Amino acid sequence: MITASPGTRITPAGDWRQQWRDAVTDPRELLALLGMEHMADRLPEADAGFALRVPRAFVARMRPGDADDPLLLQVLPQLAELDWVEGYATDAVGDLAAREAQGVLHKYQGRALLIASGSCAINCRYCFRRHFPYGEEMAAAGQWRQALDHLRRDPGITELILSGGDPLALSTRKLIELTDGLADLPQVNRLRLHTRLPVVLPDRIDGPLVGWLSTLPLQKVVVLHANHAREVDRGVAEACRRLREAGCTLLNQAVLLRGINDHSAALAELSEALFAIGVLPYYLHQLDRVQGAAHFEVDDARALALMDDLRGRLPGYLVPRLVREVPGAPSKLPL
Ligand SMILES: *Cc1c(COP(=O)(O)O)cnc(C)c1O
Numbered sequence: 029m030i031t032a033s034p035g036t037r038i039t040p041a042g043d044w045r046q047q048w049r050d051a052v053t054d055p056r057e058l059l060a061l062l063g064m065e066h067m068a069d070r071l072p073e074a075d076a077g078f079a080l081r082v083p084r085a086f087v088a089r090m091r092p093g094d095a096d097d098p099l100l101l102q103v104l105p106q107l108a109e110l111d112w113v114e115g116y117a118t119d120a121v122g123d124l125a126a127r128e129a130q131g132v133l134h135k136y137q138g139r140a141l142l143i144a145s146g147s148c149a150i151n152c153r154y155c156f157r158r159h160f161p162y163g164e165e166m167a168a169a170g171q172w173r174q175a176l177d178h179l180r181r182d183p184g185i186t187e188l189i190l191s192g193g194d195p196l197a198l199s200t201r202k203l204i205e206l207t208d209g210l211a212d213l214p215q216v217n218r219l220r221l222h223t224r225l226p227v228v229l230p231d232r233i234d235g236p237l238v239g240w241l242s243t244l245p246l247q248k249v250v251v252l253h254a255n256h257a258r259e260v261d262r263g264v265a266e267a268c269r270r271l272r273e274a275g276c277t278l279l280n281q282a283v284l285l286r287g288i289n290d291h292s293a294a295l296a297e298l299s300e301a302l303f304a305i306g307v308l309p310y311y312l313h314q315l316d317r318v319q320g321a322a323h324f325e326v327d328d329a330r331a332l333a334l335m336d337d338l339r340g341r342l343p344g345y346l347v348p349r350l351v352r353e354v355p356g357a358p359s360k361l362p363l
């Protein structure tokens with residue numbers, strides 16, 4: 029039974045922009061929506077510079093009254109975030125060093141990654157984004173000029189990855205502007221989107237977006253981000269159906285998170301839930317060591333044991349690759 033105070037509601041209303049603006053940003057409201065006002069005294073007094081943000085469509089999948097809910101734990105600020113932990117950085121993956129032009133990260137052969145947007149519909153507490161100086165880094169600035177110039181100078185780049193932040197935070201018109209700019213770059217034959225929006229705000233996959241993707245003369249890969257089977261509901265299934273109909277190959281990357289998905293049963297359920305909606309597991313990331321996220325870390329020995337167990341439970345194609353991002357490495361590194 030939800031005992032939300034008057035005037036609060038869980039279910040989303042309106043189009044995706046409206047839902048974006050209407051996200052829950054007050055931890056006390058979130059707890060009230062879930063009937064857990066009593067937990068308010070466990071909230072940190074400050075938000076450590078990274079505010080709570082969660083769309084109502086995602087809140088609706090949380091279990092009222094459950095302080096250990098795996099969706100809630102991904103977004104609720106915790107006191108542990110304020111601890112300074114040795115060995116955890118503010119630029120954990122070397123992004124500032126790999127920058128080649130405004131918003132362009134080119135670390136791996138053949139693939140360039142654009143920080144298309146600094147915004148996300150949700151703020152995940154374990155995210156490296158909590159420290160990234162997005163203000164100066166958006167590839168979409170100036171009609172994508174610097175990013176397109178970079179691609180033009182390097183004919184070895186055949187795949188363009190839009191990441192962020194969340195690239196689908198941009199208007200569809202802005203995305204069309206980019207792909208129009210690719211017209212004179214025939215070597216770029218693949219477009220990849222790294223986005224959590226189909227999961228956390230599935231109404232973003234609307235008619236205009238699907239129309240844009242359907243007509244692109246490129247191969248399209250959408251890499252979603254879901255960490256727990258309970259994130260997958262009918263809205264997410266519908267968003268994925270539309271993306272597949274638009275010709276996208278769907279993959280998922282998850283982060284291994286203590287207390288959220290660090291059990292082989294939970295990981296197996298996630299793979300099964302994803303496959304049921306046409307999504308293949310891709311990467312399972314070891315946490316990037318960012319300040320404020322140390323309490324989510326699972327040590328390598330345990331992570332490897334989980335993977336062994338997972339291989340015993342699932343067909344090989346449903347087992348994600350356990351990887352870590354190491355600054356300066358030529359790819360994500362398998363553990
Ligand atoms: C993770 C990442 C990629 C993508 O790597 P894949 O192994 O192809 O998924 C590309 N560029 C950068 C900068 C990245 O961080």
Ligand code: SF4
Nearest residue numbers: 148151152155193224
């Ligand atoms: S959606 Fe991705 S980039 Fe955005 S806060 Fe969550 S983990 Fe970070």
